Amino acid sequence: MAEGAKEKYVEELVDQSDDFSRWYNQVVRKAELADYAPVRGCMIIRPYGYAIWEHIQRLLDARFKETGVMNAYFPLLIPRSFLEREAKHVEGFAPEVAWVTRGGGEELEEPLAIRPTSETIIGYSFAKWIQSYRDLPLLINLWNNVMRWEKRTVLFLRTAEFLWQEGHTAHRTLEEAEERTRLMLEVYRSFVQEDLAIPVLHGRKSENEKFAGALRTYSLEAMMRDGKALQSATSHNLGHNFAQGFDIQYLDADGQRKYCATTSWGLSTRIIGAIIMVHGDESGLILPPHVAPYQAVVVPIWRKDADQGAIMEAIGRIERMLKGKVRLKVDLSDNTPGWKFNEWELRGVPVRIEIGPRDVQNNSVVLVRRDNRAKETVAIDALETRLPELLEEVQQALFQRALAFREEHTYYAETYDEFKEIMSEKRGFVRVKWAEDSEAELAIKEETKATLRVIPFDQPEGGVQGRCFYTGKPATCEAVFARSY
């Protein structure tokens, strides 16, 4: 180690504070989450990264189904004419759509869009499926891929093709659609906080920031460790916009034909970027136990070959005991224990189980938490109860730590001068009194690069008193601004 360098376990990783984006890229590659593809802007998700996505799918899918949603599959290709039926929608997505213009060696009569999202083709089907108010609500979800020809791409955060789920629902009334929109945001909020240990602000997007074609957009906003915001999930109340574009009508009990109100909501592989940037530290990834591919890694340690038999026997017992209870990785590679410690810390395994001659002799193991490196000695027989408990402690601790970080980096600004000072010197979230005004929002973005992330549901009791920090008009709400990904 270099003279004077502070002690670090992983030397080949840059410090987060020195160069956050470099740190991020290094972690993604070294932890073997993802790799670059031969096509610009596309990403290869490696098995270790994909395993995280599979856990996200499993946990989130169960939450969707509890609310009555069923999964379906819709095609990748969408006729051009479909995209054009909702004016705001085309305007919003046109610049980033990829097109298929040839097939079977011949020019196609109508170019086909590679879906940037599926509202339009869903609208086409919903119109056919829905006849009566008795067919409502219609609640479906798609686990699929979409493509958006982004100018500037970053692994997980913004790639030309990405994986996500997109939910689509149709309802009898606007009120019911609004209720569903809010319900799904709440599903996301509880999932992201409980399973990913990421604290989020939840609330409404401004007119400028809402989805192309939506009446209202709600979102979750999380703070990354560099103080920037990441939109982590969105839920849109589409009102009658798509129903009118696609003629989604039903015959109501009163004998009137009426337009449905629809919603859509999504969460993408981008959330893996959030996990990395919310929990990661100077040694690499820290994965929340609920979605970690391996929840614990066993590192055997022996001094002489004679030790091996007893250690392997104990490991066998541990494996049998934890089967089906804890996702376990046993690292029997030839690397030294020190190497394995660093490797699995870099890859974010929440708990390490060390087992050497001393431990075998005492019929115990040493458990080491990834988040704070606290060690404890546990009897092998007690692992079955202690390890799941410890994993839950880590899960909670990660959430609390991230929450504390967000609180420390959340500021209140009374005046625009204060606001500018905070944005230029500290980053983080800035909460202000706000009189909704799109022009002012754009001006603020122009000058400070901060955007209105969300108008939180969490507002002062009895309404907001005072004036907007920017325009001086009577404030109507509190809003949170930040620089974002």
Place this chain on the structure above:
RNA sequence: CGGGGUGUGGCGCAGUGGGUAGCGCGCAUGGUUUGGGACCAUGAGGUCCGCGGUUCAAAUCCGCGCACCCCGACCA
């Protein structure tokens, strides 16, 4: 798409007054090791991002592409 930067074994880099490519890590084999990235020996691995040009000769000079990174505009 605008501004800046980078592209050389798997990874990190060196190499430019043009002269047939090198280091560290990793990898393979054998041996000794193993409680915070072990050591010795032997060995494999490169159309120097691509295409074109200048030249007796190009990783090096010129042109055109492509990819990635950073900063903008756009966005899950």
